[in-house]
Amino acid sequence: MKLIECRDLCMKYEGVPAFENLTFSIDDGDFLCIVGENGSGKSTLVKGILGLKKYSSGSITFNGVKPKEIGYLPQQTAAQKDFPATVWEVVLSGCLNRNTFHPFYIKENKERAKREIAKMKIESIVRKSYRDLSGGQQQRVLLARALCATEKLLLLDEPVSGLDPIVTSEMYEVIHELNHSGVTVIMVTHDIHNAVHYGSKILNMSKNDYFFGTSDEYITTESFRLMSRGCFHGEGGCFSHGR
Amino acid sequence: MADELIAVFSYPFMQRALIVGVLVSLCAALLGTSLVLKRYSMIGDGLSHVGYGAFAIAAAAGIAPLAFAIPVVVASAFLLLYITRKGKMGGDSAIAILSSSALAIGMIVLALNRVTIDINSYMFGSILALSEEDVVLSVICSVVVCIAFILLYHRIFAVTFDESFASATGIRSGIYNAFISVLTAIVIVVGMRLMGALLISSLMIFPSLSSMRVCRGFRSVTICSAAVSVICFTVGLVGSYFVNVPTGAGIVAVDLAVFLVFALAGRLKEKR
Numbered sequence: 001m002k003l004i005e006c007r008d009l010c011m012k013y014e015g016v017p018a019f020e021n022l023t024f025s026i027d028d029g030d031f032l033c034i035v036g037e038n039g040s041g042k043s044t045l046v047k048g049i050l051g052l053k054k055y056s057s058g059s060i061t062f063n064g065v066k067p068k069e070i071g072y073l074p075q076q077t078a079a080q081k082d083f084p085a086t087v088w089e090v091v092l093s094g095c096l097n098r099n100t101f102h103p104f105y106i107k108e109n110k111e112r113a114k115r116e117i118a119k120m121k122i123e124s125i126v127r128k129s130y131r132d133l134s135g136g137q138q139q140r141v142l143l144a145r146a147l148c149a150t151e152k153l154l155l156l157d158e159p160v161s162g163l164d165p166i167v168t169s170e171m172y173e174v175i176h177e178l179n180h181s182g183v184t185v186i187m188v189t190h191d192i193h194n195a196v197h198y199g200s201k202i203l204n205m206s207k208n209d210y211f212f213g214t215s216d217e218y219i220t221t222e223s224f225r226l227m228s229r230g231c232f233h234g235e236g237g238c239f240s241h242g243r
Numbered sequence: 244m245a246d247e248l249i250a251v252f253s254y255p256f257m258q259r260a261l262i263v264g265v266l267v268s269l270c271a272a273l274l275g276t277s278l279v280l281k282r283y284s285m286i287g288d289g290l291s292h293v294g295y296g297a298f299a300i301a302a303a304a305g306i307a308p309l310a311f312a313i314p315v316v317v318a319s320a321f322l323l324l325y326i327t328r329k330g331k332m333g334g335d336s337a338i339a340i341l342s343s344s345a346l347a348i349g350m351i352v353l354a355l356n357r358v359t360i361d362i363n364s365y366m367f368g369s370i371l372a373l374s375e376e377d378v379v380l381s382v383i384c385s386v387v388v389c390i391a392f393i394l395l396y397h398r399i400f401a402v403t404f405d406e407s408f409a410s411a412t413g414i415r416s417g418i419y420n421a422f423i424s425v426l427t428a429i430v431i432v433v434g435m436r437l438m439g440a441l442l443i444s445s446l447m448i449f450p451s452l453s454s455m456r457v458c459r460g461f462r463s464v465t466i467c468s469a470a471v472s473v474i475c476f477t478v479g480l481v482g483s484y485f486v487n488v489p490t491g492a493g494i495v496a497v498d499l500a501v502f503l504v505f506a507l508a509g510r511l512k513e514k515r
Contacts, residue, residue, distance in 0.1 A: 050411040068413035074405060079282055085404055086460035093401040097412035103394045129459035142408075149412050 001028045003065050003153060003184055004049065009058035011044050018044040021058070024203055024212040026186060028064075028152070031179045033195035033215075034188045035227065036205035042188050045205070046157055049186070064152070068097050071150030071183075073142050075157050080138075085130045087141050091117055094148030109148075116147040120174070136167035143174065147183075154178065156187040160194075172198055192227045251484055259378050260370040260437060260490070264476045266385035267434035268446055272472035273392045274427050275447035276465050277403045279455070285338045286323060286424075287444030290431045292342035293319040295365055295440040297432075299349035303356040309380060312432045319345075320424035368439030368491035370480075381433045388426050395419070400461050442491040446472065449498035456502075456509030475501055 005025040011018050018041035026032050034042050047053035049060065051067035071094070094116075095109035117123055120140045125133065130141060139159055146154055156175065160168040168191075176198055179185045189195050195202060195215075202218040204211040204227070211223050218224050251257055271287075278286060297312035304311075319341060327334040353360065364372055392399070401409040402419045410416045427447070434443045450472035451464065458464040475497045483493025 052407070052410050068411070070411065072408055072411040074407040074411070077405070077407075079280060080404065082455075083280060083404060084455050084458055084461060084464045085400070089400065089461050090404065093397065093404065093409075094412070096397060096401055096409075096414060100413075104397065127459075132459075145408070 002026065002061075002063055003028055003030075005059075005061045005063070006049075007059045007061075009045075009048065009055055009060065011041065011048050011053065011055045013041065013044050017056075019205060019210070022205075022210055026153075026184060026201075029179075029182060029184055030201055031176075031185045031199050032187070032201045032203060033199035034186065034203045034205065035190070035192055035195050036203075036210075037207075037227075040205040040207060042205055043157070046155060046188060049155065065150075069150055069153070071146030071148075071154040073139075073146045073154065073156040073159055075161070076138070076142075080130070082131045086126070087117075087122060087128055087130060087133070088113070088126050090130055090141050091144045091148060094145035097149050112148055113144075116144040119147065120144040134167075135163050136170065139163065139171055140174070147178075150183075152182075153184045154186070156185065158188055158190065160189070160191060168194075192224070196224070247485075248481065251481060256371055256373065257480075257484070259373045259375075260480060261477070262378055263373055263381040263433070264437055264480055264494075265473050266381050267430060267437065268450075268472040268476040269469055270385050270388040270426070270430045271434060271443075271446040272450040272468040273388065273465065274423060274430060275472075276451040276454075276461075276468055277399055277423055278427065279448055279451045280403050283334065284448045285335060285444070286320070286427060287431055287447040289323065289338035289342040290316050290320055290428055291435055291440040291443045293345040294432050294435045296345035296349035296352075298365060298435075299353050299358075299360070302360050303352045303358045309377070309432065312435075313429060316428040316432050317425050320428040321421065324420060324424050364439070365435075366439050366441050367489050368435070368437050368442060370437060370490050372436045377433070377436060384429050384433055388430065391422070391426070395422075396465075399423070404461070438491040438494065442495050445495045445498055446476070449495070449502055450475065453498070453502040453505040456505040457512065471501055471505075 002025045007023050009022040010020045022045070034045065036042050044053065048055050049067070050070060050072060092105055092109060092113045095105060095112055098109060099106060117126060120143055122137065122140050122144060125137060130138065133141065143159075146156075154175075159175065160171050163171060172194055175185060175187070187195070187199070196219055199215050202211065202213065202215050204218065204223050206223065211218060211221055252261065275287075278284060294312050294316050297315040298308050301308040301311040323334065323337055323341065326332055326337040361369070398409070398414055398419060401414055402416045406416045430447075431443055434446060438446060450468035453471050454464045454467035458467050476494055479494030479497040480490055482497065483490045486493070
């Protein structure tokens, strides 16, 4: 079943087209990695899917999931670094989309938050302050919050940026497990190597063109060769045109 | 001591100062936590200068000061929000421009109309400036702010902590931001008479900053800063009466002392 289907999607960034005529779809159970150089419109696309930004033409169709039921893991902001909030407060805030008219949390919300906390194995730090956690722990907390908000679909915006290699691979394992348990995952990343390793499908965005297909198809393309060369050997290929 | 305190609060102007001050400090602390965490600490300062300009124009035109100043300051709050969102200018630059312009316009209007007002009392506040009308207005505003804050507490937390996530899950962040700005503007105008244009913003930021040194959670910071704010105000008010210093300055001095103690306590807690 197609959860999300984008057809001939065009979006603008500050009045200038960010990308044009993008067509792709996300099936139930997919692990889609969105890769591409800086400025290729990845973040704009994420905002479009979440309904935070209007698209100029084309269509996005949702099947069995609403935009506000997507478990979103945004990039961290500078203000969050010293934010006084306990892990419990942060995770619980993921349940807010469930009670539209109720000003406070209900029992189901709290149980849900407990479940997701257990899933992310962060029970021991529930009473700790978010600002005192390591980068990896913070991402687990935000992932638990995202899981509170969704049943089916996670949208992760560069979930491993700034994490050390060991924590990065742990994070990938956690995401991989979630995907295995039936959660559909969309992940924006610069980490091309892990994208093709864990992702089942790849959407490679570049200034004038895009690739959408399975990871196996992707690794045979010229874009992949350019992207991986640029990223692994520092020749700057990442930031030039994809083709 | 008790007799002296009773004597102090037998004056009607001290009673009014206590009622308005406690309520304004409470509201300022509740809103302040969100403002400080969103890096809008200077918004109170900017709006209070606009308030000064508005009061000056009202004095020159001979219209009711609060009735004129509240809409003007609320409009400026919206303007600041809009510039920060859409414009190319940073919020800090926008506040700097707005506050100095408002101050300049106020001074010019006063000079051209040859109005003499006690500038000192507008700048640093005066407990004698409060009327019965101010008391009624501040009670109404504070009750509104407190009820709204309690009902929207979890959503305010979500929007303050992570606006992108909150918006993605269907919370209308823009409305909450506007709402916080409007409430801030009202609290600033009401509190300005007492604290003065230069000192009112300290009521918003000091208690939250102090609490953030020692508290770990958002709820504990909120409760702690509300308590710190009200206590510092009361101690400052009574203290400044006995030592015979300007009230606003006395309150800020107490806030500073508490901040330093909390900062030290926070350090010691970290080391352990």
